Amino acid sequence: MSVYLDHAATTPMFDIAIDAMNASLRKLGNPSSLHAEGRSTRKDVEDAREKIAKGVGCLSSEVIFTGSGTEANNAAIKGLFWHSDKKVILISSIEHHAVLDPAHWLVEHEGAELIEIPVEADGVIDLAFLNKTVAERVSEIALISVMHSNNETGVIQPIAEVVKIAGDIPVHCDAVQSFTKVALSFKDLGLFAMTISGHKVGGPLGIGALILRRAVEIPALLHGGGQERDIRSGTLNAPSIVALAAAVEAKLYDASKVAELRDSFEAGVLASRPDAVINGKSAPRLPGISNITFPGTQSDSLLLLMDSQKVSCSTGAACTAGVHRPSHVLMAMGLTDVLSQSSLRFSFGTTNTASDVAYALSVLPDVIERGLAANAVGRK
The missing domain is CATH 3.90.1150.10 (Aspartate Aminotransferase, domain 1)
Structure with a gap:
């Protein structure tokens, strides 16, 4: 046994996601091409985008496909920092390294100042510390990033309270572990950015998404063809996107x-x-x-x-x-x-x-x- x-x-990938991926793999067409095959594949991608947006509680135009949750976290942390003229980054002390490491990289290479929000003994962030820090340094803070739930303990964080304390400060949330497992709505939480990943929800490896407010345009990590709102260039991975959407829509x-x-x-x-x-x-x-x-x-x-x-x-x-x-x-x-x-x-x-x-x-x-x-x- x-x-x-x-x-x-x-x-494990859901059977419905495997079937959707297999069907897409057999189709010919670059989703950026204008001929019939390209348009057909593009339609599949956009239909999938709609399904994922519905599952995460956002507009379809706010879904930016990436190659992983790690890439989406990097795009959010670095992009929101570069989008601002402020230098302070607040993250929780229990973040995944996909958030911790880009934040530290910005300290080492871009002159950022990193403040880690401590957690209580039960693993929940110290909201009093966050409130005090924001009150004292609100004019200096470029962004706040707190995960929706922790990947090691499963402890769920009070994201709505974080957003309330933040006010106009952009808040990013790594929701990779929470997506499809507990109630989660990008719109209701009032976030600027959120990260999800395919292989945590019965979808394939190698596909993730950055959910980013439509009005927010951040500098790109990857430059090229201008796909995904010019934020994430690269040929869209249609089979994985379609499979992820199938897993999300199935609600298994x-x-x-x-x-x-x-x-x-x-x-x-x-x-x-x-x-x-x-x-x-x-x-x-x-x-x-x-x-x-x-x-x-x-x-x-x-x-x-x-x-x-x-x-x-x-x-x-x-x-x-x-x-x-x-x-x-x-x-x-x-x-x-x-x-x-x-x-x-x-x-x-x-x-x-x-x-x-x-x-x-x-x-x-x-x-x-x-x-x-x-x-x-x-x-x-």
Whole structure:
């Protein structure tokens, strides 16, 4: 038996998305061409844009297709900064590296000043700190970026409050993990920019989108043919765009089922390991993410031991897998360096079943005992 509990890293493509992608792959035509084949492919892209816009609560003209969520985050952070004559950037201390790294790049290369918004012990940003900082430095702030939910803990952030505090300051939100899993509306939140990604929602790898207010024009990262409002040049990836739209329109994610699986798993973990700590449990969370600290273990060892039992999970963001360092997210929440390296992320999806939970729970006690023993030997 093999159990996949790493849906926060990537999800299986929905069959309906695979079928849509296959059909599009068989069509000939560059969506920028003016002949019949090009116009037909362009129509497919624009129909898909409409479906995605409906799913995310924005205008179709506000959907800018990119090659990934990372590209969309980079375009938003750098573009909004370059669009302003101000130098201060505010981001939360728990952002994905796709936001953290471009912000740091702007500090190193463009003279930006970066202020990180701390989080409380439950993983929710400190709104009082944000309010105070905005009040004191409103005339200097180019943009604010706070993720909708955290990729390691699943903790959902109060984005509506962030936008309210920001006032006229542009707010960007990385909503890659939240899209299709919880209520999410670009318009209702009042955001300037938002990021989504295909492979987190049953769509294909290699497709994402920047949702950007129609009235906002930011400098481009890629120059060329002028596609996507002249913000993201490059031939549009029609098959992936069509597949993403199919996944979004299908609405196959069952939040209540996924939450039930996660809760059942967490109850089982605590029953067998009362010393385990579920990080962010007291805050609102996504249905499928569970981040658990097992004191006295080493997370990399636990991951490999779980993998040997055919259970796939992770130590945090897949993008930083293989890099042995403590989680900046867990440390921001107050965990020590050691505890931050004693945690695993289990993330559930619609394809998981109760038998998956039962199997993972059946192998976990032995894995933890072996992990404790290995860590004890390593400390000698």
